[in-house]
Amino acid sequence: MLVLLSVLAVLFFLGVTGLSHVYHAQRASLGDRWFSRGLADLNAKHYDAAVTEFRAALLYSRDEYSYQLNLAEALIGLDHTGEAFAYLLNLWDREPDNGLVNLELARIMARRGQVDQAVRYYNNAVYAAWPPGEESKRRDARLELIEILLQAKRQRDAQAELMALAANAGETPSLQQTIGEMFMRAGDYERALDAYRTILKVDDHNAAALAGAGNAAFQLGRFSVAQQYLQSAIRVNVNDTESAQRLEITEMVLRMDPFRSQISTPDRNKNVVDAFAAAGQRLNTCPLPSRDTFGTTGSAPSLKDEWIGLKPQITDAGLRRKPDLAQSAMDLVFRIERQTSSVCGPPTGPDLALLLIAKLHEGS
């Protein structure tokens, strides 16, 4: 009896196996057909249609990796991140080192403001397996990672990623431009300048690189270098008003700095007198609060009092008589510019130039 049952079971099993082949083949064919349509719509950014078609494809092969991944991408296109996330998590469980899945998960986490999770997935994406021909996506993942780190004010992490990126970036101008801009935002002006110089080696008329290099040199306080780059940038792109303004300030700094090398005594005295006058003007337009606000104690005179007390001596003749007064006068000027800028906001024109000169000579 058991033998008969076994034979029947085997026959039934074989019959169902045959049916199963037909069934699965039909479903695979239908799934592929809908998937192809979905891919076409996804590439055309017709996300709505693509979602419907990928869903239809998944009716026939619910676990098909590529169907789910593309559906997730279409859902992200439609801003249905919740469902996309569910699909992606499922895919991540199956292939945790898939670059694209990690990248998409990171993007969703970034959108949700979950920076730590986003960074984790971005890091996974950076070090994940990418199929041949999609290596550029690894770089894109790192760029997005740097962007999110910069937005989260995690400058050190961003700089570390940027250094890794720059090391393998080659001399592609567009990428070096992006790297330069990111180094600028990360506050690493030296490496930003290097990135722009890399571009200029290849294309010395690259307006963006010239402007970027000028800006980087400006931030580093290398105003002579900045002046050269900015002048070149404006020559290449006359509409670059930002560089023009920066050049104006740069030239002002170079012109007004009484401590620059190779300056004659009369010129230095004139600069000191002019700076002192500008500081006095700044005090008039930006009245400082009472001394206590700045934590001064005892009977220390106010900046205004100091300025009024020193003013009679800050003349060309007075400076010739007492050359040491130049240093005292400029110290007062720098203090006035610093305090007024903290009270009344960033200055413009000569006051900005004086503030930059103050920063340039900080500690000297």
Added chain:
Amino acid sequence: MELQPNTETEVLAENGRPHPATAWILGHSPGALWRSAFREDRFFLILSVFIGVFSGLAVVCFRFAIDWSRLYFLGTGAVLTPMRMLLAPTLAGLVIAALVIHFFPTARGSGVNQTKAALYIFNGDIPFRTAIGKFITAALAIGSGHSLGPEDPSLQIGACLASLLGRRMRLSRDRMRLIAPVGAAAGLAAAFNAPISAVLFVIEEVIGRWSAGILGSVVLSAISGVVVMRWFLGSEPLFRVPAVELKNPTELIAYAALGVIGGLLSVVFASSITTLRPKCKALPKWTQYFQPAIAGLLIGVIAMLGAPQVMGAGYDYIDQAMHGQFTWEFLAILAGAKILATVLSFVSGTPGGMFAPTLFIGAMLGGAVGGAQHLFFPHLTGSVGTYALVGMGVLFAGFLRAPMTSVFMVLEVSGNYSIIVPVIVANTFAYVISRGLLPIPIFDLLTRQDGLDLPSMEEQREEDILRVEDAMQRPDGPILDGEKTLDQAMAELDHTKNEDLLVRLSPSGWNSVSKENLGKLAAEGKGAMTLASLLPVQQVPYLHPDHPLEMALRYVDRWPTVPVVSRADFRKLEGVVSQRGVLERYREFGET
């Protein structure tokens, strides 16, 4: 529930009309009888594996049939055209009605009650034609968009196959009775891809008791069915379950609210079916040709009005609801629309199951509650998917009234035990509310509407049973010590009028003796002998206070008083029971 001893041998001897295959057994020695029983037990277990395999294969074919039916009726895409929405269930309804009326009248309904009827009324006999009819008509109905599910039909197909195999194997009547649930478990497990839930459901709703004799077979067949199903259709669960966690204990209040709403909705759902079904059956006979078609047409209209998700079993949409694809308002609408569509399908006599619609409604309701909770109480962290998952269990507990299965079903489907607390909380509320408002469960109501009186598993579970302690009395006379001499005992009996006396033996055991017999023994000059040496060898059986009272019935007709002793100290007498006391207690219980 209590683990019952195997009473196979007793039943064989008592029924008076043994099966021919076992006739020789009755005429043989106890050893031969035991060997035979062992052989049948072992054969039954092996047969259970075959039943599981056959049921699994049948369920796989059933799945193929449903999917092919869906392809041809509703098309290959995920979005249905209005024409198909209207025409597919309507035309299929006409065909189904003709098939059911003319060829497969027993294919109506879900199949759970028919399996119970096979167990309790038809001695496990289910015509194989029922399986064929169920297979064809349910595949047509579900595939064409009727709001029904494949699980209950799979259960019945499994039971039918098991019954067929049992008949061919010429099993004894008692084995035949049990074979339908074995097949049912295999069918359900294969359809649901959840063996534990299937076993529990069959035990909880079909068999109604934990019996060692059947449990092994049910488990074996369920496992075999699932293995076969997974061989052909893969092992992925029915749904992609989202990450589940309960971070904030206050969230249990929201789950309790879900349980309350689910309980009320279950009552609405069940009441709608039990109210409309007799009305539809009472309509002129010719209308039965059109009832499934009209139901199909109305379901098509619901789909066209914006809820195509209600068509068919709807597992894909449960999956989507779990992943937050719908707004909570739309989920609530879907829950209501699915109730309407399922009621229409079921009361029209269309064959198909209620498991899938129940899960669908529960998932939508849970998702809606979860979505609303996010809106009004944003500090609560439970995802919509978690609520949808719990919601499925809630409706299962409230509507199908299978509380244990409902909990394990959610655990098995989710594979996550951290959800157990919300599930238990919500399911308990749903079950209690549903039971309070609708005392008779849906399956029992449907059976009674069909003119059958099957035992209600819920009533059995909830039934108050009498225990020995309820009929226990203080002993009238003194308790004699078996170590004392007859003379000493006679001295103690001077003032007692009680005729029947209990004797405590050493080191344990009890015996009884009448005062008259003691007198006779004394007259024979045996006064110096101990009572233990004078009494007959056969001792009086004893009971414990927590024993069911029916156990006392085995002894009280042979012994006038039966001792009731402590479980901790068998020599400590708690009381006695007598035939009169037991019968009086039963009479009082019957009057209340």
